[in-house]
Amino acid sequence: MSTIQGYFDPRFESVRELFAEQQQDEQARGAALCVTVGGETVLDLWQGVRDKDNQAVWEQDTLVNVFSCTKPLGAVALLQQVAAGKLELDAPLAAVWPEFAQAGKEAVTLRQILSHRSGLSAVSKTLPPEALFDWDTMSAALAAQEPWWTPGDEHGYAPVTYAWLLGEPLRRLTGQRPGQAIANSICEPLGMDFFIGVPDQDLERIASVSRLRNQYGDEGARRLFGAMGQPDSMTAKAFGNPSSMMTGTNRREWQQADILSANGTGNARSLARFWQLLAHDGQLDGVSLLDAALVKQMQQEHSAGDDNTLLCQTRFGLGVMLEHEGPGGSFGMGKNAFGHPGAGGSLGFCDPDAKVGFGYVTNTMGPYVLMDPRAVALSQAVYRCLQSID
The missing domain is CATH 3.40.710.10 (DD-peptidase/beta-lactamase superfamily)
Structure with a gap:
């Protein structure tokens, strides 16, 4: 050693x-x-x-x-957008991601997403292995997903879907792939x-x-x-x-x-x-x-x-x-x-x-x-x- x-x-x-x-x-x-x-x-x-x-x-x-x-970096990147007035913690996420407003998610907010209260901890439909590396496929799957419980009533950690629940709004707000947006707003300014x-x-x-x-x-x-x-x-x-x-x-x-x-x-x-x-x-x-x-x-x-x-x-x-x-x-x-x-x-x-x-x-x-x-x-x-x- x-x-x-x-x-x-x-x-x-x-x-x-x-x-x-x-x-x-x-x-x-x-x-x-x-x-x-x-x-x-x-x-x-x-x-x-x-x-x-x-x-x-x-x-x-x-x-x-x-x-x-990695998760807190995505959270801070979205909160930076809140600070800039581009979205609100308690407004429907569909305000920046219109396709999200289906299957009972019309009122789901960024606050619920960030605190694991959205009921979107997993995708119920079995996806092929390669879907994980296809941004549009994963975003569409979550847009179509029905919550596993009534949003706001309970909580359950979203180990992987969190990437698209935060990343798709971030992509739409910045016009950049999420990793690049986080590099620009967090990693590079802090010298990380x-x-x-x-x-x-x-x-x-x-x-x-x-x-x-x-x-x-x-x-x-x-x-x-x-x-x-x-x-x-x-x-x-x-x-x-x-x-x-x-x-x-x-x-x-x-x-x-x-x-x-x-x-x-x-x-x-x-x-x-x-x-x-x-x-x-x-x-x-x-x-x-x-x-x-x-x-x-x-x-x-x-x-x-x-x-x-x-x-x-x-x-x-x-x-x-x-x-x-x-x-x-x-x-x-x-x-x-x-x-x-x-x-x-x-x-x-x-x-x-x-x-x-x-x-x-x-x-x-x-x-x-x-x-x-x-x-x-x-x-x-x-x-x-x-x-x-x-």
Whole structure:
């Protein structure tokens, strides 16, 4: 195993030691961690390997699929459009996407979409694998889809359909493919090495993703995986329709698509930078990500309790998960932390009280439904350091 590379503030040496310890696991391949406190980066570490043969060393500029850690970028991009007066949180989404006004969705709002209350967590009609990479096919399928429950009455996480529920309005409002719109309004202004649709010249930097062997997670994971074995259930369709959702991760088609719910490709440094801004109400050192009032709306509880898709307790703001006490629900810091995990272990979040931005990525996927214990252990270690400094 390669040695740890990067920078750490000596006050956070215990976090570096834990990161190194995690990488000693015999199944560990590659990972990176970046943490900001206020305007400073206190940890920027990486270690391990990035190729499927475990030969290529993880580099400073290695990229990896962070799965649902991508979702808050799409949410912020739409909220930027709200700030610009181009759409409203509580107006029908059909105002910018007329074809959406069918099958009982005429009154569905952006607020309901962002907080997973729209009833559109999955497409019921079985789609061919290639549909996942055809923007118009997926948008049309969601425009035609009848909600699985009365919009606004319940909530259920939309693991993949979120890409088109946000991306099609964004495409119509900006005239750009969604990945490019997010690059223009978020990634480039913040200096993030992050892509939704990786350019040809950057493909060679992407780490190959694999799963931990013989690990089955907690009770929530076993319950979810059991439901996914029932082909006609909403949970199974949410994660497995089209079937390429479960098999495409290391394919070029996936890496270069605009699946802004699940295929963001970047590094821990970029996640930490994004959350650094949100920890400061969207503004820091002359850089503006989002109006402070809308950042506050993101943090307000919009959904809480039984999740129709994940079959566990979840708590959502607008486009983000909120801290909660249920299994797997804690970010490991303060009560006002908010952010988003990604399938397999990646995590991006902020603690606005401690002014922390946090990014963790890995190419060794764990089996947990919400927060991965590896990432949470690191965030808890950061928090302990902060408390000892104070």
